[in-house]
């Protein structure tokens with residue numbers, strides 16, 4: 001087997017993932033920690049990485065406090081309502097009170113934000129969204145992080161966190177490999193901030209085969225934000241709370257700007273407004289939540305799904321009216337060109353001109369992420385001045401592992417942070433991590449040489465499997481002794497789809513299905529020891545798969561634990577079809593024991609701080 005060079009990097013603060021959360025963490029760590037050694041490590045290149053890589057057309061979280069448009073409490077109420085009552089209000093409030101200053105920085109750094117010509121204020125798309133010319137959003141944000149970091153290491157996939165050999169529950173750094181050179185990297189750190197993004201491709205996507213990479217959330221979001229803390233023993237929360245998006249069919253183009261700014265609306269195949277048909281039946285499932293304003297995202301999905309099941313699909317967005325206005329037509333197209341170019345291409349390829357044809361909508365496969373209209377992620381300590389005592393065990397945004405912080409998709413319980421809120425949460429985590437490092441003083445974690453040697457062997461094992469096993473290939477890519485990452489991925493997606501509530505099951509599952517799903521995931525985990533990687537690119541795919549599988553197991557355990565259907569339209573527990581506020585108005589928590597491979601589940605209380 002080829003010898004791999006080992007490169008050791010020492011730092012005070014290590015930021016894993018240079019997306020929105022990671023750039024925020026890097027930037028703010030430097031502000032508070034002028035003399036500290038701050039390292040950011042990224043599997044792609046921070047210039048164009050993460051979910052914002054191809055740009056955005058709106059910043060979805062901006063209060064507008066300078067114009068008294070909204071207050072942080074309003075945002076907490078909004079997110080709580082959308083998530084059917086369950087959010088970490090302390091964490092959400094903490095982001096909301098700081099998010100405006102983040103957006104002002106973006107503008108200072110050169111991000112063009114549209115202005116309302118009459119008022120001079122930022123142009124609103126909706127109550128919380130402001131419109132930007134955001135094709136270069138990510139490079140602008142990345143520049144701030146690059147200037148702040150002691151060093152950014154691009155093209156390094158982090159595979160595992162390192163633990164302190166003296167204190168079992170303290171983090172000591174991370175390891176990974178360079179996806180171009182193959183070098184083994186050891187990052188020793190006093191504090192680690194995980195901001196490695198959410199998870200696409202854990203459920204079978206609607207677009208398969210030639211369209212496989214066409215998912216709503218970025219296909220390169222491979223669940224590292226979850227797998228890394230899970231493996232380190234951090235508690236996770238609300239991992240059952242996967243998200244399903246209503247999007248333009250086949251291209252996953254976003255619908256927000258169309259609804260909010262262009263004032264389009266939906267109808268069934270027969271031109272009827274169908275949402276009202278389902279109001280009473282939804283009320284029977286979830287009670288008063290359906291009468292709230294705005295109607296929670298999952299319930300709107302539910303109405304669409306029921307309408308399709310009733311045979312009155314396809315559901316279409318009425319664009320023909322709005323697109324008669326040339327200004328609105330331009331906005332409609334620009335919305336895609338700045339964010340989801342693929343949708344414009346799909347429409348062109350399917351002869352859809354939204355001025356002439358009302359395009360179809362559909363619901364996506366489920367994703368797991370903590371920064372959008374959903375709450376999955378690590379269980380984190382809250383702000384000192386605002387969090388209830390039970391939510392405070394350490395520094396702000398520290399997970400249940402000492403020295404391990406998180407931001408963006410990585411942190412659970414805080415829906416609706418989006419790009420600006422994720423960056424803000426990175427800033428909050430960065431500031432807290434600096435305080436943690438300063439308080440540590442001269443004391444610092446030690447990592448075990450033996451553990452490093454073991455990890456080095458483990459990480460490159462798929463290449464060894466391939467090198468040996470390829471001599472036994474029977475035909476094409478079929479080998480009796482290894483499976484390729486793509487095979488493992490497809491098997492994972494099929495299990496999650498069929499047993500844990502994916503598209504082919506109309507998002508429905510139950511205890512027997514989940515039980516079988518866990519058995520099959522267990523078998524898949526056994527087979528992951530036999531993944532074969534023919535090159536470094538495939539080695540990255542192999543480790544992305546490992547992360548996706550572990551996160552999927554966590555999702556399945558949580559789905560099994562919560563015995564109710566809290567978010568119809570996101571998923572259904574057919575054996576517990578109703579929302580049950582008496583027993584389940586709580587957070588679900590899990591902790592993975594990597595020695596035994598078992599999960600411990602518990603409930604945690606939801607505190608309503610904002611009235």
Ligand SMILES: Cc1cc2nc3c(=O)[nH]c(=O)nc-3n(C[C@H](O)[C@H](O)[C@H](O)COP(=O)(O)OP(=O)(O)OC[C@H]3O[C@@H](n4cnc5c(N)ncnc54)[C@H](O)[C@@H]3O)c2cc1C
Nearest residue numbers: 017019020021043049050051060158196197408409418419
């Ligand atoms: C299609 C789409 C549309 C969206 N629209 C909007 C919008 O209009 N407005 C808005 O405000 N927000 C929007 N969002 C949400 C926003 O993009 C996310 O909330 C935000 O990017 C989350 O930040 P994050 O840091 O958690 O993840 P990301 O920004 O995705 O960053 C994660 C980073 O970690 C890196 N990484 C992953 N794994 C590893 C690893 N193992 N080792 C090293 N590095 C790793 C990734 O390459 C990436 O750079 C949209 C997202 C998508 C996908």
